[in-house]
Amino acid sequence: MSLQTLITADSVETPSGRIRYASTGSGPVALFVHGVVLNKHLWRHQLTGLSDIRRCIAVDLLAHGDTEITPNQDVSVTANAKMLKEVLDALQIDQVDLVGNDSGGGIAQIFAALNPERVRTLTLTNCDTHDNWPPEAFKPFVDMVKAGGLRDTLNAMLADKTIFRSPGALGPAYERPETVTDEDIETYLRPLVRTEQRTHDLQRFVMAFDNKHTRVIEARLRELRAPTLILWGTDDVYFPVKWAHWLAKTIPGAKPPVVLEGARIFFPEERADEFNRLLRDHLQAP
Numbered sequence: 001m002s003l004q005t006l007i008t009a010d011s012v013e014t015p016s017g018r019i020r021y022a023s024t025g026s027g028p029v030a031l032f033v034h035g036v037v038l039n040k041h042l043w044r045h046q047l048t049g050l051s052d053i054r055r056c057i058a059v060d061l062l063a064h065g066d067t068e069i070t071p072n073q074d075v076s077v078t079a080n081a082k083m084l085k086e087v088l089d090a091l092q093i094d095q096v097d098l099v100g101n102d103s104g105g106g107i108a109q110i111f112a113a114l115n116p117e118r119v120r121t122l123t124l125t126n127c128d129t130h131d132n133w134p135p136e137a138f139k140p141f142v143d144m145v146k147a148g149g150l151r152d153t154l155n156a157m158l159a160d161k162t163i164f165r166s167p168g169a170l171g172p173a174y175e176r177p178e179t180v181t182d183e184d185i186e187t188y189l190r191p192l193v194r195t196e197q198r199t200h201d202l203q204r205f206v207m208a209f210d211n212k213h214t215r216v217i218e219a220r221l222r223e224l225r226a227p228t229l230i231l232w233g234t235d236d237v238y239f240p241v242k243w244a245h246w247l248a249k250t251i252p253g254a255k256p257p258v259v260l261e262g263a264r265i266f267f268p269e270e271r272a273d274e275f276n277r278l279l280r281d282h283l284q285a286p
Helices: 038-050 077-090 103-112 136-146 152-160 183-192 197-206 243-248 272-284
Strands: 006-014 016-022 030-035 055-059 096-102 119-127 229-233 258-260
Touching: 006 077, 016 077, 016 258, 030 038, 030 077, 030 103, 038 055, 038 258, 038 272, 055 152, 077 103, 077 183, 096 103, 103 119, 119 136, 119 243, 136 152, 136 243, 152 183, 152 197, 183 197, 229 243, 229 272
Parallel strands: 030 055, 030 096, 096 119, 119 229, 229 258
Antiparallel strands: 006 016, 016 055
16 A cells, blocks of 8 residues: 555644644554654654554644744744644543654653653654754754755755755765655655745744753653653764663663664664564563
């Protein structure tokens, strides 16, 4: 069967905006949270690969994808964690298996720390952690956004997809950037330039980066008992593997980290079979 027949696109009204999401499967809910510049498309292989054991839902964050917000909506990571709670409330979902990547992993930590009763299990892949946010390697992108260059940069990557795959852009996020298709790049970036407001919302998201959001939850993370899987690529220029060990020491429910040699930050997309197998074992553990 094709992805189109398996995955349903929908939206839900919340106080934070009209949140778009993709869903498939039935049973207990697994909620997937992507990071900056991407959207729910990141999790397509997980939605199709795990739909036999979970109702899989992947959201578009505030300022990303097809989610619609007002110009004055807070788009910080803490606001995004609040949005996740609103989505679950609107869909009448009590608990989730929460999975996060990149800044979505930071948002997942915030959600879990503030709403531990809503988290059945937690899975964190390479992501913003504690005071490593924004990571040093991402600061040139932040500086470019602050200088007002975001829209031109996004349009340049859309006009010439090799720029997206280059070492100066998203190339370092992939083991094999040459395998990222033009269609994938369009799916990620086109919504961000659909209107001036959408680009401005992403600009606000990036400019709101501040590790106070992840530092302030440390005490609550130290009380988090949800079974936690930490999967970490070792070749990530943004989030060194030491942060996997920090999370494992900090979260009482965490198992020792599982490291993926040579993997980079977007390994849920590139190493979907391996990731899905490890995630399936975690979700089905007694």
